[in-house]
Amino acid sequence: MDGQRIDEMNKLSPSLLQQGRWRSRAGSLGCAALALLAGCDNVEWGGIEVDVREPAYERPDSLEAAPDSAAQPPPLELPVGPVLFHVRRIDDAGRAILEPVAELAGGGLRAVAPSRAESSAEYLSEFVGRYFRHDRPYTLFRGAARVGTFYVHEPAVSGSGLCLDLRAEGHVELRPFADTLSEFLAWPPGARAGSDSLVAPRLRGDMRSLSQVLARRRVQDDGLTSALRIRSPADLRALDVGDGQYGFAATFLAGDSLGAGPPADSAGAAFIVADYAPASGFFPIFFDAGWYGPGQKRVLRWLDAADVLGDGRNEWVLRAHGDAGSWYELVAQSDTAWGVAWTSRRPLCEAR
Secondary structure (H helix, E strand, O other): OOHHHHHHHHHHHHHHHHHHHHHHHHHHHHHHHHHHHHHOOEEEEOOEEEEOOOOOOOOOHHHHOOOOHHHOOOOOOOOOOOEEEEEEEOOOOOEEEEEEEEEEEOOEEEOOOOOOHHHHHHHHHHHHHHHOOOOOEEEEEEOOEEEEEEEEEEEOOEEEOOEEEOOEEEEEEEOHHHOOOOEEEEEOOOOOOOEOOOOOOOOOOOHHHHHHHHHHHHHHHOOOOOOOOOOOOOEEEEEOOOOOOOEEEEEEEEOOOOOOOOOOOOEEEEEEEEEEEOOOEEEEEEEEEEEEOOOOOOEEEEEEEEOOOOOOOOEEEEEEEOOOOEEEEEEEEEOOEEEEEEEOOOHHHHHO
């Protein structure tokens, strides 16, 4: 190349270099702009409409076939801790009915029932196989004393869905000093220890009349006089409760019966537990009363006093009767007052 051609190219090179730099910079800006506009569907760029979309990738078949852990059925929630049962004799030959009261779990009580209606059949099958096998034994208690054994014959389950009545039929074998008793608390063998002798409290001759006096006073104090008339108790039990030598529990009814079943349009019930002090006589330590109509029935009856929670203190196990069924309530002491600490009542099943 001659010298004149080289000189001409040297004169033109600055402008060419500037044009090259602009094109490079423009290309970079264009790429950046396209990146910023990637979220748009249609973009007009330099007179050309460009369709900008996220890239789509096909999912491998192996991922589609992977199991979904969230779709696995939840557990049945069968009892894990010991289950407390209630046993009721139904004749002098020793035939009896057993039904669960509650599961002892985490230092508290939990109802024994399926948590999902769709798992009811599976729950029932597993529960019967675990707790209602033929000749399965349960240790019977009255207070802190072991008084005999219940043996399962066969399940006697009724209800459906969430409202299963888990019962079993069987028979009781009682020790001689307990053969006149009709109701017991029961634990699986080895779940609880107890004494071998029972001191059964005896009714005093004045307990029946004094229970009416105490209940009548409490009804008046609570302003329930016009709705609830206190007459002879429908159920009276001599107890060893509180600090005194004597005690009792009594249930009073107005226009109703002591058991499950619809009440009259206006009915009432009162439940009282009393202790005895030599200097002052009987005095109430727990009282629960009210009037009710159909759908609101709650009639309490004493079952037993026992250390259910395993904390060294006795609680009271009560049987409650409603319009359509029965349930259990646990009364415990907090400071100096007694109150309902737990109930197995299921309003859904009561509405049934």
